[in-house]
Amino acid sequence: MAKLLTIQGGKPLQGEVHVRGAKNLVPKSMVASLLGSEPSELRNVPEIKDVEIVTNLLTIHGVKVDRDATSGIMTLDPRETYSAEHSEIDAYAGDSRIPILFCGPLMHKNGEAFIPDLGGCRIGDRPINYHLEVLRNFGAVVDKRATGIHISAPRGLRGAKLELPFPSVGATEQVLLTAVLAEGITELKNSAVEPEIHDLIAILQQMGAIITVYTDRTIRIEGVSRLSGFRHRAIPDRNETASWASAALVTEGDIYVRGAAQRDLTAFLNIYRKIGGEFEVDDEGMRFWHAGEPLKPLVLETDVHPGFMTDWQQPMVVALTQAHGVSIVHETVYENRFGFTQALTRMGASIQLHRECLGSNPCRFGQRNFQHSAVISGPSKLSGADIDIPDLRGGFSHLIAALAARGTSNVTGIEIISRGYEYFIDKIAGLGADISISER
Numbered sequence: 001m002a003k004l005l006t007i008q009g010g011k012p013l014q015g016e017v018h019v020r021g022a023k024n025l026v027p028k029s030m031v032a033s034l035l036g037s038e039p040s041e042l043r044n045v046p047e048i049k050d051v052e053i054v055t056n057l058l059t060i061h062g063v064k065v066d067r068d069a070t071s072g073i074m075t076l077d078p079r080e081t082y083s084a085e086h087s088e089i090d091a092y093a094g095d096s097r098i099p100i101l102f103c104g105p106l107m108h109k110n111g112e113a114f115i116p117d118l119g120g121c122r123i124g125d126r127p128i129n130y131h132l133e134v135l136r137n138f139g140a141v142v143d144k145r146a147t148g149i150h151i152s153a154p155r156g157l158r159g160a161k162l163e164l165p166f167p168s169v170g171a172t173e174q175v176l177l178t179a180v181l182a183e184g185i186t187e188l189k190n191s192a193v194e195p196e197i198h199d200l201i202a203i204l205q206q207m208g209a210i211i212t213v214y215t216d217r218t219i220r221i222e223g224v225s226r227l228s229g230f231r232h233r234a235i236p237d238r239n240e241t242a243s244w245a246s247a248a249l250v251t252e253g254d255i256y257v258r259g260a261a262q263r264d265l266t267a268f269l270n271i272y273r274k275i276g277g278e279f280e281v282d283d284e285g286m287r288f289w290h291a292g293e294p295l296k297p298l299v300l301e302t303d304v305h306p307g308f309m310t311d312w313q314q315p316m317v318v319a320l321t322q323a324h325g326v327s328i329v330h331e332t333v334y335e336n337r338f339g340f341t342q343a344l345t346r347m348g349a350s351i352q353l354h355r356e357c358l359g360s361n362p363c364r365f366g367q368r369n370f371q372h373s374a375v376i377s378g379p380s381k382l383s384g385a386d387i388d389i390p391d392l393r394g395g396f397s398h399l400i401a402a403l404a405a406r407g408t409s410n411v412t413g414i415e416i417i418s419r420g421y422e423y424f425i426d427k428i429a430g431l432g433a434d435i436s437i438s439e440r
Contacts, residue, residue, distance in 0.1 A: 005414050005425070008434035009384055009405040013253035015431045019241050019260055019285075020046040020072055021234030023420040025196040027054040027098050028173055029203050029234060033076035034063065034105035035181060036207055038229035042074045044259075045234065046422040049415075056092040057099060060084040061106070081109045086147060090116045097170070100131045104178030107140060107153040116148040130164065130171035137162055138178050138186075159184030159223055166364070167192040167217060167304050176200060179221035180209040186221040193217055194305040195264040199235045206230040238264045239311045240421060243396050245288035246315035247431075249277045250322060250404045254289040255431060262286060267308045274298055275319060297325035297378070301359040302333050310334055314397040317341065320376045321349040322404070327376045330359030335370035340394030347385045347405055350377040381406070389413030392420050399424075403433055412440070 021044040031054065033040040045051060047069050055065050062082040067074035083106075089099065099115055106113035115128075132142050135151060137160040143150040159182050164171050172192040179186035191197070193213070201211050201219075207230050210222040241260040248255040249272070262269070262281045269279060272288070276295040279288045297320065302310040310333035320327040321344060331337050341351045351374055357366040358373035365372045384407030389395035395417045402409035417424055429435055 002412060002440055003414055004438045004440045005411040006436045006438070007384070007399070007402040007409045007411065009382075009403050009407060009409060011251070011403070011432060011434060013247050013251045013255055013403060013428070013431040013433060016256040016258055017244055017427045017431065018258045019236050019244070020044050020422060022196055022199075022237040023048055023050055023239065024169070024194070024237075025199050026051055026234050028101060028196070028200055029232065030054045030058060030074070030076060031098065031101050031105060032177060032200065032203055032207070033229070034058070034061070034078050034081060034102070034109060035177065035204075035227045036078055036229040037226055038079070039075055039077040040229035041231045042076065043072060043233040044236070045072045045074045046237070048422050049419040050098065053092060054098055057089065057102065060088045060092065078109075083110045083112060086114050086116070089114055090148070100128050100170070101173055101177055103131070103135055103140070103151050104138070104157070104174065107151065107157060107178075108181045112150065112152040114148055114150055130168050131174045134162060134171055134174050135178065138182055157182040159186040159221070161187045163189040164191065166190070169194055169197065172197055172219070173200060175219070176204060176211070176221065179223060180204050180207075180211070180227065181225075182223045184223055186223070188219045188221075189217065191217050191219045192304060195235060195238070203230050203232050206232060235264070236261050237420075238268075239309070239393070241265060241286065242268050242309075242312045243315050243393075243400070243421070245272060245277065245279065246319050247400045247403065248288040249275070249290050249295070249319045250400050252290040253431070254287070256285060256287045258285040260286040267306060268312050271298070271300060271308060271316065275323060295319065295323040295379070297323040297327040297376075299328045299359065301330040301361045303361055304333065310337060311393050313337065314340055314393045315400055317351075317374065317376065318344065318397050318400045318404070320378060321351070321382065321401075322379045323376075324379055325377075327378070328358050329374045329376065330357060330361065330363070331372045331374075332359070332361050332363045332365070335365045335368065335372050337394075338371055338374055340390055340397055341374065343385065343387045343398055344382075344401055347382045347401055349380045349382065349401075351375070383407050384409040387411045389416050392416055396421060396424070399428070403428070
């Protein structure tokens, strides 16, 4: 049965939460273990749905996965990998887009891969054509069938020269996971350079890969004939950290995020301080709180790293509903990421969406009739409402709004949030929120 989360809002969130490894790295690191000829060990692994999905997918391909939820340590042994049945892949893959990243490693191991219909959050057009074109450039044969996509490499995989039309994180990961064992040299231009990409590169280098990253978003990979295992501690989840920081700001609370790291949050922290939040850093984590003065409006544009992440935009929009004045947010990464604002408007927020580019950053969506700019007037008195969670980041942003709002909010679809937020209900309760869970 589906769960119903009831929130009595209006209480400042105060206390401590613990953040572990990044959702945008850990599942990809697990896929990387397929490339090794020896077992790997991954530490700081969170208990999230995406980790469960990849664990199941690896298991049906013969990888032995052992994980300890308390310690966050996972071991992965790929030495007896084999091709899984299509029906088994279908059963586990519908809630995630990660299966597309299995293609390169499985072709290196088994000579073929099968990709079913892919799920994930509906926040915009995230086509797999980047991935399929990348694989074709390596020499893969792509056969689209009614049940999914069969990909094979009858002549093996060979290095290629590639340039992405947009610095896609997923496509960059696809290149890395395919090129490291491909024959010859691969050069990728206009690659993503997010911290999670660099951590994945560190893992592959531990395994024996030869990868050079240049300052102009070019990555060069020299293919090798064999990779070993790895022992690695995943970087902390900067998106979850930003979400808790935003929750502290919106509820006028004070939250210590154990495990958080400042280094990869530079763009977020600048905006956080400008709007009226404050933070401090120690060796164990970071503390976030409302500085006490009225929140200030601002103009904000999302961008690929090292810019302001699109995943930070949604919780920050909730904070801007409480700023004194007019704020503008220009989304340049995903064209449909403002769908979550409909619930905020029902709760009393003043948000107007526009098709025009209300910003100076180059944008792919200005001429394509997408509502990708938002004008937010505040402060707004938020009231509780019935909310159905639309996607991962938007869903957690709805929780932040409900926790700050006066009155009762009934939230459904919370299972989506478990894809990327570990024990989030327990954490919210531990911060003093008035919540309850029931079945419906």
